[in-house]
Amino acid sequence: PSSISIKELSELLGIKVNDILKFLLSHGISSNINSNVDFETATMIGAKYNIEVILEEQQDIESIYLTEEPDREDQMEPRPPIVTVMGHVDHGKTTLLDAIRKTNVTSSEAGGITQHIGAYTVELNNRKIVFIDTPGHEAFTAMRARGAQITDIVILVVAADDGVMPQTIEAINHAKAANVPIIVAVNKIDKPNANAERVKQELSEYGLIPEEWGGDTIFVPVSALRKQGINELLEMILLLSDLLELKANPNKRASGVVIESRLDKGMGSVATVLVQSGTLKVGDIVISGTSFGRVRALIDDKGRRVKKATPSIPVSVLGLSEVPNVGDKFYVVPDEKIAKAISDYRKDRLRQQQYNNINKLSFDQLFNQI
Numbered sequence: 001p002s003s004i005s006i007k008e009l010s011e012l013l014g015i016k017v018n019d020i021l022k023f024l025l026s027h028g029i030s031s032n033i034n035s036n037v038d039f040e041t042a043t044m045i046g047a048k049y050n051i052e053v054i055l056e057e058q059q060d061i062e063s064i065y066l067t068e069e070p071d072r073e074d075q076m077e078p079r080p081p082i083v084t085v086m087g088h089v090d091h092g093k094t095t096l097l098d099a100i101r102k103t104n105v106t107s108s109e110a111g112g113i114t115q116h117i118g119a120y121t122v123e124l125n126n127r128k129i130v131f132i133d134t135p136g137h138e139a140f141t142a143m144r145a146r147g148a149q150i151t152d153i154v155i156l157v158v159a160a161d162d163g164v165m166p167q168t169i170e171a172i173n174h175a176k177a178a179n180v181p182i183i184v185a186v187n188k189i190d191k192p193n194a195n196a197e198r199v200k201q202e203l204s205e206y207g208l209i210p211e212e213w214g215g216d217t218i219f220v221p222v223s224a225l226r227k228q229g230i231n232e233l234l235e236m237i238l239l240l241s242d243l244l245e246l247k248a249n250p251n252k253r254a255s256g257v258v259i260e261s262r263l264d265k266g267m268g269s270v271a272t273v274l275v276q277s278g279t280l281k282v283g284d285i286v287i288s289g290t291s292f293g294r295v296r297a298l299i300d301d302k303g304r305r306v307k308k309a310t311p312s313i314p315v316s317v318l319g320l321s322e323v324p325n326v327g328d329k330f331y332v333v334p335d336e337k338i339a340k341a342i343s344d345y346r347k348d349r350l351r352q353q354q355y356n357n358i359n360k361l362s363f364d365q366l367f368n369q370i
């Protein structure tokens with residue numbers, strides 16, 4: 001990454017170009033005035049003349065191009081809430097999402113890659129809500145690990161016949177850690193052994209106290225299977241998101257998070273992203289980790305090709321060079337050269353880290369042997 005031409009080095013150190021070339025030749029390196037030497041070699045050359053060579057701090061390419069300017073209040077526009085459905089295994093998260101989508105998504109049926117997208121856009125009273133189904137989603141863990149505030153609201157699904165279980169508690173802790181408000185969906189109320197009161201009691205031990213008991217947690221009894229209570233739940237989500245006043249600036253280059261990614265035989269790298277800021281468009285240059293490329297196509301959660309995606313909206317991106325990592329941020333940059341430069345910079349850094357790890361490892365091994 002850090003190299004300098006012999007001409008430049010000669011000027012900086014005040015050593016004749018010929019002397020440098022001779023010195024290098026004496027070390028078996030044949031070069032010319034335009035050859036580049038790396039930092040180590042430059043240090044060696046300097047040492048011969050008692051000059052200490054110090055690497056100048058460079059402003060790294062990431063901070064130049066990927067630093068997001070804070071938005072002004074007048075640039076902010078309302079955006080749909082991102083709602084993540086969490087809860088214990090088999091408590092009915094996916095069934096609940098199915099019920100929500102069937103009652104609200106118009107007949108344009110899912111096809112192609114839609115089935116694999118874990119994020120869904122639902123329309124209600126001309127307003128959008130974005131849902132994320134968590135089961136088995138590494139995505140969510142990775143995002144949390146980075147402290148990314150991708151979710152605005154957590155729907156905690158608790159089966160009324162089963163009550164609070166280990167993953168229910170885990171979900172509460174994740175939501176608390178991320179400082180995200182929880183709406184409780186008490187599910188399976190159609191079951192004869194359902195006990196919604198017990199769920200309320202158990203959850204209040206974890207600080208989720210229902211409004212009728214003087215707390216501030218919204219509980220909605222539902223039956224995902226019988227599609228009961230679904231509209232009430234959606235109303236509560238909209239009510240809560242009104243209070244949150246969710247906004248973003250749609251009029252700038254997009255950035256967001258990769259929530260799913262895979263390699264498709266026909267389409268190549270397919271990355272499902274959630275736009276958090278700005279508007280993502282076909283033709284944009286995207287970088288995520290070391291993967292980059294021009295957006296060839298955008299596909300929404302219903303399998304339709306779209307030209308753009310505004311804040312909160314999940315879309316699949318085609319055209320990236322590699323499959324990006326789930327949980328990584330993505331950014332639109334002005335041109336492909338910059339994207340490649342950032343990618344190269346990151347690849348170098350990764351190599352350096354791996355190299356350091358190997359060195360550290362051998363040192364530790366040595367140390368342990370002694």
Ligand code: GTP
Nearest residue numbers: 088089090091092093094095135187188223224225
């Ligand atoms: P994981 O993704 O594995 O964590 O499970 P999940 O929470 O998504 O549960 P899922 O929606 O797959 O439902 C599990 C089982 O519960 C299925 O057999 C559903 O039919 C059933 N189920 C879900 N909701 C209800 C409900 O409201 N009433 C009844 N009686 N059964 C339900």
Ligand code: MG
Nearest residue numbers: 093094095135
């Ligand atoms: Mg599920």
